Amino acid sequence: MIYILFLIALFAIEIIYFKIANRFNIIDKPNERSSHSGITLRGGGLIFYIGALGYFFLGGFQYPWFFAGLTLITFISFADDIRPQSSKLRLIIHFVSMGMMFYQWGLYSEPWYFTFIAFVFCTGILNAYNFMDGINGITGGYSLVVIAALWYLNVYQVHFIDNEFIYAILLALLVFNFFNFRTIARCFAGDVGSISIAFIILYLLGCLVIKTGDFSYLVLLVVYGVDSILTIVHRLILKENIFEPHRKHAYQLLANELKIPHIIVSLIYSTLQALIVWGYVLCRSFSYWYFSGIILILSICYLIFKMKYFKLHKTVFISAK
Numbered sequence: 001m002i003y004i005l006f007l008i009a010l011f012a013i014e015i016i017y018f019k020i021a022n023r024f025n026i027i028d029k030p031n032e033r034s035s036h037s038g039i040t041l042r043g044g045g046l047i048f049y050i051g052a053l054g055y056f057f058l059g060g061f062q063y064p065w066f067f068a069g070l071t072l073i074t075f076i077s078f079a080d081d082i083r084p085q086s087s088k089l090r091l092i093i094h095f096v097s098m099g100m101m102f103y104q105w106g107l108y109s110e111p112w113y114f115t116f117i118a119f120v121f122c123t124g125i126l127n128a129y130n131f132m133d134g135i136n137g138i139t140g141g142y143s144l145v146v147i148a149a150l151w152y153l154n155v156y157q158v159h160f161i162d163n164e165f166i167y168a169i170l171l172a173l174l175v176f177n178f179f180n181f182r183t184i185a186r187c188f189a190g191d192v193g194s195i196s197i198a199f200i201i202l203y204l205l206g207c208l209v210i211k212t213g214d215f216s217y218l219v220l221l222v223v224y225g226v227d228s229i230l231t232i233v234h235r236l237i238l239k240e241n242i243f244e245p246h247r248k249h250a251y252q253l254l255a256n257e258l259k260i261p262h263i264i265v266s267l268i269y270s271t272l273q274a275l276i277v278w279g280y281v282l283c284r285s286f287s288y289w290y291f292s293g294i295i296l297i298l299s300i301c302y303l304i305f306k307m308k309y310f311k312l313h314k315t316v317f318i319s320a321k
Contacts, residue, residue, distance in 0.1 A: 003167065003171065006054060006168070006171055007171050007174070007175065009054070010047055010050065010051060010054075010171060010172055010175045011175055011178075013047065013050055014044065014047050014175050014176070014179065014187075017043070017044070017046060017047070018041055018044075018186070018187065021041045021042065021043055021044075021187075022041060024082075026041065026042050026043050026081065026082055027039050027040065027041055027042055028040050028041070028042040028188050028190070040185055040186075040187060040188050041186065041187040041188070042081050042187070042188050042190040043078060043081045043082075043187070043188075043189075043190040043192050043193070044176055044179055044180060044186070044187030044188060044189060044190065044193060045139070045176060045188075045189030045190055045192050045193010045194060045196060045197065046074070046078060046190075046192050046193065046196075047172050047175055047176050047193075048169065048172050048173070048176065048193055048196045048197045048200065049070065049071075049074040049192070049196045050172065051168045051169055051171060051172025051173075051175075052067070052070060052165070052168060052169060052172070052196075052200060053067070053071075054168055055164060055165050055167075055168035055169075058164075059162060059164055059165065062162060062165075063104055063165075063203075064104075065100045065101070065103045065104035066100065066101050066104040066203050068100050069096070069097035069098065069099070069100030069101045069104075069199070070097070070101075070196065070199055070200065070203075072093055072096060072097045072100070073093060073094060073097035073195055073196065073199050074192055074195070074196045074199075075093075076089065076090055076093040076094075077090075077190070077191040077192040077195040077196065078190070078191075078192040080191050080192075081190040081191050081192050094123065094126065095119065097199065098118070098119060098122050098123070101122075101199070101202070101203055101206070102115060102118055104203070105203075105206055105207065105210055106210070107210075118206075122202055124228075125198055125201075125202055125221065126195055126198050126199065126202070128198075128224055128225070128228035128229075129194050129195070129197070129198035129201075129224065130191060130194045130195055130198070131228065131245075131249070132194075132224055132227065132228065132249065132251070133188075133189055133193070133194035134247075134249070134251070134252060134255075135251060135252075135255050135262040135265055135266060136180060136181065136182065136183070136185045136262040136263060136266065137177065137180060137181035137182070137185075137262060137263050137266030137267070137270075138251060138262075138265070138266040138269055138270075139180075139189045139193060139194050139197065140173055140176045140177040140180050140181050140189070141177065141181055141266045141267065141269070141270035142223070142224065142266070142269055142270050142273060143173055143197045143201065144170070144173045144174075144177060144270070145270045145273050145274045145277070146201055146220050146221065146273065147166060147169050147170055147173060147201065147204075148170065149220050149274075149277040150166060150201075150204050150205070150208065150220070151163070151166045151167075151170065152281075153208065153217075154166060154208075157284075158208070158211060158212055160204075160207045160208045160211040160212075161204055161207050161208075166204070169197075169200055173197075176189065176193070181263065181266065182263070183261065183262070183263060201221075205217060205218070205220060205221070214287065216280075216287040216288050216290070216291040218291070219276060219277070219280050219287075219290070219291045219294060220273075220277060222273070222276060222291070222294055222295060222298065223269055223272050223273045223276065223298065224269075224273075225295075226295060226298040226299055226302055227249055227250050227251065227302065228249075230299060230302050230303070230306075231248055231249050231250070234248060234306065235248060247313065248310075248313065250302055250305055250306070251265050251266075251269060253305070253306075253309050253310065253312070253313055254268070256313075257309060257312035257313050258309065258312070276294055279294075280294075
């Protein structure tokens with residue numbers, strides 16, 4: 001019953017937010033780099049933070065340093081959705097937030113270079129998650145698969161977090177997907193959604209890796225990871241500024257140049273990640289070999305796809321000029 005009430009409360013809060021966003025014109029206007037054509041409410045992903053906050057109060061104020069970091073990074077991301085903020089300010093807040101998360105992990109008792117590596121890795125994941133949020137359903141669908149996988153691992157393999165926290169995030173994702181995972185989205189996640197859910201996933205994944213010492217669990221993010229890293233490499237080859245918005249991710253080519261519906265593309269990414277996780281669970285006895293093999297296979301598929309279809313993007317880009 002408490003889960004049903006929590007779900008109803010999240011739905012009510014999301015609907016109230018829609019009214020506020022509409023009143024104060026918190027919207028996403030498409031531009032030449034967008035994968036959508038209509039004006040849509042922005043910031044619906046705030047519900048991820050609301051779900052986490054609900055757990056924090058109902059669950060006895062566990063993981064306070066993590067929640068302090070989540071609050072800071074959510075605040076600056078939401079502020080950026082309303083009005084663009086200084087990139088330096090955002091970077092400082094991101095680093096402070098990650099520093100709080102690392103303290104919650106107990107990372108500072110390890111050699112200093114562990115913290116340095118964690119900063120680089122987490123910064124990359126946060127930005128990758130933000131850049132991958134470009135079509136209906138992809139952030140919500142993909143995150144639902146990852147969080148569900150973390151729930152399974154927490155229950156059936158190794159307990160690393162209070163399960164109630166995962167339930168709260170799953171319910172928040174269900175609410176968001178109800179409004180976003182559709183042909184005409186009622187809302188977009190915004191930076192507040194993509195950054196906050198990435199921060200939450202990073203914390204959960206970090207707890208799991210630290211508990212087990214097994215870095216092969218990063219396979220839970222391998223589909224996003226391969227697309228993001230190889231797209232960055234591609235843009236560096238093209239001598240582009242990798243920090244500027246673009247339309248060169250594989251999912252963007254699928255949605256924009258090949259005209260595959262957003263929902264289908266999002267389902268492809270989510271289903272592919274789910275199948276990879278299923279295979280990982282079955283192949284736990286040689287997890288690192290499996291992880292390496294998946295990276296290799298996805299990378300080859302990415303390269304073949306880009307060599308075949310990137311010319312369509314170049315044609316559209318030149319004609320747009």
